[in-house]
Amino acid sequence: MQLLVTDTDTHLVITVNEARIDAAIATRFKDKLRETIVRHRKPVEMRMRAVEFMDSSGLGAMIALRKALPEDMPLILKGLTPNVERVFRLTRMDTVFDIRPETENEEKRE
């Protein structure tokens, strides 16, 4: 699984380098990241620019990760591609995540 986890002072930054979060990997993706998120217990920032496709099983995995954090601790999503953003928007799950655009610096760095 192509995941890069970096613990900064304030956030757990997870760069997802999988092209697809779909039924073929959703369960492994969820189990692996939920364990990491619960262990660090701090706000999470997920960089999603490499993810070209997500289906409802991928969405379910993302929601499970959101639920692994307390409500007052944000799960920030950055760099959503159009196909991924569509799934969050159509299911109105965009309201339970903190969806932000990437800053120019972040785009250049990756």
Added chain:
Amino acid sequence: MTSNPRQNAEIQGRATARTQPMFHRVLRAHPQTVRDTLGDIRQRFREDVSEDTLGRLELVLAEVLNNVTEHAGTGDAVRSRTPSIHLCIVRHDSGLACAITDDGASLPDDCILPRILPTAEFPDLPEGGFGWYLIQDLTQALCYYREESRNFLAFSVPFAYDEASH
């Protein structure tokens, strides 16, 4: 392929008859096979439809094919073998017409009845139940029937408003 009088009329009305791109595949209901097939569909239509339409088509087909895969061997189809799926997609003037048949478990009776989204209040967030909602939201003319041991599902994924037909 035989043509009916209406199709002939359309062809005669144009300077040149345009061959409509199509995709046909028989596949086993397995997550990796579904993933590979979706990649092939993207390759097949990427020259002919917009990225937006391609994205909606891919999502709908993923949901339909995942349903067949996930519910293999449940309900009235308690058996160990993997269902076989027949998939056909044809480009029309207004969108992509899809027909999918499989010999897996029956689809739920309410799969084509209008759905509402599960409520989402933290911490009671649903982790599933979005598949049929997405299929209904992204398709037109959705129809389903079961005949003996096969499911038949057909629908159209419309083009975007600004996507002129060729």
